[in-house]
Amino acid sequence: MKLYYAPGACSLAVHIVAREADLPISLEKVDLATSKTESGVDFKTVNKKGYVPALSLPDGDVMTEVGVLVQYLGDSSPAAQLVPANGTLPRYRLQEWLTFISSEVHKGFSPLWNPATPDAAKQGAKDKLAQRFAYLDEVLAKTPYLMGSQFTVADAYLFTVVNWVNFLGIDITPFANIKAFLERVSARPKVREALAAEGLLPQAA
Ligand SMILES: N[C@@H](CCC(=O)N[C@@H](CS)C(=O)NCC(=O)O)C(=O)O
Structure with a gap:
């Protein structure tokens, strides 16, 4: 799974949950001013809504919205009791x-x-x-x-x-x-x- 984030933005909540849940995720920084990711991708092609967080799932689908992503990751790691x-x-x-x-x-x-x-x-x-x-x-x-x-x-x-x-x-x-x-x-x-x-x-x- 890959988390598209901007430092200190609301995507940090998802990042914290992934770590608390011991789930391996990779990180891709997004420059919200230019809408480019650190690997040079146009972020709008990842998330048409244009905002972080966006989580690319193992099947390639992209999921968004903090309140949903944190629950998805929490449910993926029941032992962490998040x-x-x-x-x-x-x-x-x-x-x-x-x-x-x-x-x-x-x-x-x-x-x-x-x-x-x-x-x-x-x-x-x-x-x-x-x-x-x-x-x-x-x-x-x-x-x-x-x-x-x-x-x-x-x-x-x-x-x-x-x-x-x-x-x-x-x-x-x-x-x-x-x-x-x-x-x-x-x-x-x-x-x-x-x-x-x-x-x-x-x-x-
Ligand atoms: N409803 C969204 C809001 C996400 C949001 O507000 N993201 C901000 C950073 S905290 C952002 O990327 N803003 C840039 C923009 O809206 O273009 C969610 O809950 O995930």
């Missing part, structure tokens, strides 16, 4: 989290990445994100991970998108439990491997 069993109530709870993260957090950041967004709209996006963070902070005050003591694919997704505060200069200190969550997840050996592979850890001198 997803509750299909058809159970906890699985719907996981999907509830994945949908919340996708629509309320991930896409809540979008205006902040766009240099053309007017300042007032940026402030509005930050205020809405702060509401979502307040809710997440309450949840994470009670449990180390979203679904309890077990790390799941939802945590990989939440970590990936909330970690963008560090690139956007958003102060997360009012949300101490989210801050602790980011530190907890980033300390996981497989997460560190993924961050290092994407060039997101400071290089040793």
